[in-house]
Amino acid sequence: MKYQFQMHSLDCANCANKLENSFKKVKGIKNVTVNFMTQTLVFECKEEQKNDILKEIEAIIQKEEPEVTLKEKKTNEDRDFKIRLIQIIISFVLLIIALFLKDTKELFSLILYVISYFFVGYEVLLKAIRNIIHGKVFDENFLMAIATIGAFAIKEYPEAVAVMLFYQIGELFQDYAVDKSRKSVTSLMDMRPDYANIFRDGELLKVDPNEVKIGEIILVKPGERIPLDGIVVEGESMLNTSALTGESVPRKVTTDDEVLSGCINNDGMLKIKVDKEFGESTVSKILDLVENASSKKSKSENFISKFAKFYTPIVVVIAIFLAVIPPMIQKEATFIEWMYRSLSFLVVSCPCALVISIPLSFFSGIGAASKMGVLIKGSNYLEALANAEVVVCDKTGTLTEGVFSVQKIEAIKYSNDELLKYAAMVESFSNHPISLSLKQAYCEEFDQNLVTEIQEFPGKGVMAKVDGKTVLVGNEKLMLEFHIKIEKNKEIGTILYVAIDGLFAGTILISDKIKEDSYKAIRSFKNNNIDKIVMLTGDHENVSKYVSETLNLDEYHAELLPTDKVSWVEKLMAKKSSNGKLIFMGDGMNDAPVLALSDVGVAMGGLGSDAAIEAADVVIMTDTPSKLANSIKLSKKTMRIVKQNIIFAIAVKIGVLILSAFGIVSMWAAVFADVGVSVLAILNSLRILKTKF
Numbered sequence: 001m002k003y004q005f006q007m008h009s010l011d012c013a014n015c016a017n018k019l020e021n022s023f024k025k026v027k028g029i030k031n032v033t034v035n036f037m038t039q040t041l042v043f044e045c046k047e048e049q050k051n052d053i054l055k056e057i058e059a060i061i062q063k064e065e066p067e068v069t070l071k072e073k074k075t076n077e078d079r080d081f082k083i084r085l086i087q088i089i090i091s092f093v094l095l096i097i098a099l100f101l102k103d104t105k106e107l108f109s110l111i112l113y114v115i116s117y118f119f120v121g122y123e124v125l126l127k128a129i130r131n132i133i134h135g136k137v138f139d140e141n142f143l144m145a146i147a148t149i150g151a152f153a154i155k156e157y158p159e160a161v162a163v164m165l166f167y168q169i170g171e172l173f174q175d176y177a178v179d180k181s182r183k184s185v186t187s188l189m190d191m192r193p194d195y196a197n198i199f200r201d202g203e204l205l206k207v208d209p210n211e212v213k214i215g216e217i218i219l220v221k222p223g224e225r226i227p228l229d230g231i232v233v234e235g236e237s238m239l240n241t242s243a244l245t246g247e248s249v250p251r252k253v254t255t256d257d258e259v260l261s262g263c264i265n266n267d268g269m270l271k272i273k274v275d276k277e278f279g280e281s282t283v284s285k286i287l288d289l290v291e292n293a294s295s296k297k298s299k300s301e302n303f304i305s306k307f308a309k310f311y312t313p314i315v316v317v318i319a320i321f322l323a324v325i326p327p328m329i330q331k332e333a334t335f336i337e338w339m340y341r342s343l344s345f346l347v348v349s350c351p352c353a354l355v356i357s358i359p360l361s362f363f364s365g366i367g368a369a370s371k372m373g374v375l376i377k378g379s380n381y382l383e384a385l386a387n388a389e390v391v392v393c394d395k396t397g398t399l400t401e402g403v404f405s406v407q408k409i410e411a412i413k414y415s416n417d418e419l420l421k422y423a424a425m426v427e428s429f430s431n432h433p434i435s436l437s438l439k440q441a442y443c444e445e446f447d448q449n450l451v452t453e454i455q456e457f458p459g460k461g462v463m464a465k466v467d468g469k470t471v472l473v474g475n476e477k478l479m480l481e482f483h484i485k486i487e488k489n490k491e492i493g494t495i496l497y498v499a500i501d502g503l504f505a506g507t508i509l510i511s512d513k514i515k516e517d518s519y520k521a522i523r524s525f526k527n528n529n530i531d532k533i534v535m536l537t538g539d540h541e542n543v544s545k546y547v548s549e550t551l552n553l554d555e556y557h558a559e560l561l562p563t564d565k566v567s568w569v570e571k572l573m574a575k576k577s578s579n580g581k582l583i584f585m586g587d588g589m590n591d592a593p594v595l596a597l598s599d600v601g602v603a604m605g606g607l608g609s610d611a612a613i614e615a616a617d618v619v620i621m622t623d624t625p626s627k628l629a630n631s632i633k634l635s636k637k638t639m640r641i642v643k644q645n646i647i648f649a650i651a652v653k654i655g656v657l658i659l660s661a662f663g664i665v666s667m668w669a670a671v672f673a674d675v676g677v678s679v680l681a682i683l684n685s686l687r688i689l690k691t692k693f
Contacts, residue, residue, distance in 0.1 A: 003050060005041045005070045007034070015065050017355075022060045029053055041070065063134055084172055088165065091120035095161050102158075113157040121148065121164040143312070147346040151667065154336045154343075159667045163347055170675030173682070193227035193261065193283065209261075209278040220270045226263045229281045230272040231256060237268030315349035315657070322661055337663065344660035347670035348653055357645045357681035364688035365638035374631050375619040384600050385618070385635035389580030390572055391530050391628075392594075395537035395547060396433060397587040398604045398625060399521075400512040404437035407493060411506035417442075419506045423498050425451050426464045426473045434494060437510050457481070459538055459561035461496075472499040475540065475559070479504070492546050494539055514547060517624045522551050524629030528636070531580070534572060536565045536594075565594050573598075585620075585628055602628055638688055645681040652677050 010016055020034035023043065032043040045053050054070075061068050094116035101109040118125075121144075128145035144167050151160035196209045197219040204219060209227040212218060217233065220226050226239075238250040241263045250266055253259055259272060262283035278284055323342035326333045362379035369376050376382050396402050411419040424442035427435035428451060454464040460481065461474015472478060479486050479497050486504045489495045493511035497504070525533055535556040537544050544558035557568055573582050584591070584598035595601030595616050603616035604623060620627045656673035659665040 001047045001050070002031075002042065002044050007039045007041050008069045009067045010034075010039050010065070015068075019061065019065060019068075022064060023057055026053055026056045026060075064131070066130070081172070081176065084168070087120055088168055088172065091116045091161070091165055091168075094119065095158070095165065098161075099158060110157065113161050117148065117152075117161045117164055120161075120168050121145075124164065124167070143316070143346050143349060147343045147667075150339060150343045150346075154339050156340065156667070163667055163671050166671045166675050170678050173679055193225045196227040197221065197224075209281075212274055212278065214274055214277060216274050218272050218274060220265045220272060222265055222267050222269065224265055226259055226261050226265060226270075226272070227283075228261050228272075228274045228278055229259070229276040230274040231258055232270055233273045234271035235269050237270050238266040240264040240266055312349065315345070319343075319345045319349070340667070341660055341663050344665070344667045344670040345657055347667060348656045348660060348673040356678065357649070357685045358642055360682060361638055361642045361645065361685040361688060364685055365634060368688050368691045369631055369634055372627060372630060373621040374627050375621065376631070377617050377619075381600055381617045382635050382638060384581045385583070385632050386639040387579055387581045388528070388530060388583050388600070388632050388635075389576045390532045390534065390582045391525055392534045392536055392569060392572060392582060392584045392598065393625070394584075394586035394591055394604075395535055395539055395544065396512060397623070398585055399518045399535065399547060399551065400514050401623075402433050402512065402587070404433045404494065404510045404512050406437055406441035406508060407511050408491070408509035409506065410489070410509075412487075412504060414500070414505055416506075419498055420508065421446070422466055422469070422471050422500060422505070423473045423496060423508055425466050426454075426462050426471050429454060430456075430462070433512075434496070434510055438496075438508070459559075459564075469501055473497075477559070490542060492542055494543055512543075514550060515623070515625070517626050518551055521625035521629050522553065524626055524633075528629060528632050530632075531576075532572075534568075536560055536568055538562075562591075562593060565591070566597060569594050569597050583628070585625060634688070634691055637691060641684055641688060645684055648684075649677050649681055 010019075016034045020032060023029060023032045023034065023041070026032075028045050028049045030044040032041075034041055041057070043053070043057075058070065061070070094112050098109045098112035098116060101112070124141050124144050128141040131141060144164060148160045148164045151157070151163065193209050195206045196212050198205050198207055198212055199217050199219065212228055218228065218230070222237070232253055232255055234255060236252075236254040238252055239259065241251050241260075251263075253270070259270070260283070261278075261281040276282075319342045322345055323335075323339045326338045327335045359379075362382055365382050366376050366379065369382070376385075393399055406420070409416040409420055414422075420438070420442045421444075424438040425446060425448075427438045428446075428448060450467045452465045454462065456462050457474065457478055459477070461472065461478040463470065463472050463478075465471070472482060472484070473496055475495070476486065476488070476497060479499060482499065482502070484497075484499045484502065484504055486497050486499075487507075489497075489507045489509065491509055493509045496508040496510060498506055498508065522533060532554045535544065535548055535551075535553050537556070537558055538560050539558060541558045544556050547553075548556035557564075560568070569582065569584060576582055581599040583600045583602060584594050585602040585604055586595060587604050595603065600618060601616045602618040602620060604620050604625065618628075618631065620631075652673055656665060656669055660667075660670055
């Protein structure tokens, strides 16, 4: 079973990493993730072990981060922010007063320095002491505590207070920036419905969506959010689907139309027959994806976590040598001077800029994608999109509209209506777009009991008995398999060959239309330096060639069975570079093996498709392939910002570390290198949220 908890007061990325590593050691726990960005704990375990594991988790939290609590409801974050801001303002005022009095009332000035310091830094000191007691020495609290207490020891009072004050200002700004980013992404949570209006025993009741059963009728009034998936049984309205799809144009629905939870009913009154429980509804699945997207970490995030783990102890050891060795080997060197350099070295060594800004960059990227109607299931997939080298597309429903219609019928020894009737009856039990087009063309009612012994041939067609006659409907391969001589039809479109009682009876031409958005998508793929764009389809050679040439694709392969698609993807995977990624984009229904095989599987129009949401790594919630191209652009921008932050933070820190070691810069420069770099890196990360296409 999978369990999820809200972790309040988890305000430190390093702390989140430490807690996650500790939780992983708990017996019986699996797939544990502490997500700093969403402040959540997710883990899996056997149901009977849940309570025992939860007790162990709470014991670990009490030992390592006692201020962190597991609760269902969020605390008042705005109130916490205001309290911390007031503390900083009071401390700053006391520091200014102390600076004015330092020459006239030295003792009183010292007292003000101490009060100012403890007012803003007592939490840092308590955390450092508690962590030392529990053997967790090397973190930012320890570095700040040692650096500022050391500054007091060498009588650098203003700098001791200022370092702690600016550190807390930086932490406050970081919390604000992270919270702002978190809220902008989790604003999607607003689409979680609070209630459902349901008809029971002749009354209209307001109940929790979880209490509604399949088959019950709910009423959605104008302005309300649809709480569960279902079919409209009465009413007509315009739906605002922007929270789900990112599309601003309302969608019209009427009787017998499918509607999805999370959409807002704009005007009319709708009665909806529920066809999915709340836990299986679209809104519930999407919320689960968004909440857990950051749990699958990218290589960059994993690198930074490991980097911080080894980096901090190393700089502490260097700082100790810096304080002790030079005064011992140089006569003119003083202990106070090198202690000051050592303390500056410690201040600048905090890895906060990297530990916070890198996950924040990926979180912002996932958030920006979700706003345009693209669900990316993890940072690792966002990173993989940036390295896209080959894009493989399905045809029907992906590059084409998937709306087939009968264009031409050529019957032999039968009338056109009779040929269409036989074909429609054979295909009547299938929901394939081609089958639906036949049923739509032959709109008359017929007795389905007349159709018996239905046999499907994957990738070829269908055979059945219709009123005693053996009817074959399918492609050329099916006719060859049954040794039926046919007259080839070379028109552009999907050609259905029909045989009755072993004799060729004619052809039915069905055609699809290329999506207007497909032209834009292919151009954008090429502009994003995608090396190869390939189409794999089960459709006929002539249709596939026409679509490929019209869209200017690099390669296409037609008349493929599902296993053939897998083989071609394997071949294409083998040809790409070691760092390059292959992306497969399909409708998510019959392409599950290929979606799983590719580096990144993308489901098109998968909003209402359980198979798509489960199988794909990325779900495009509309039928617009250009959103994949936009996602690749977004991923490249995200990775540029990640690299900028890594290079900028490490370069500035190394530079200031060297300068502070040689005594060229003061502790003030060290404060900038710590707090300033963190703030700039966070601001740089937040640029991702402003991305527009």
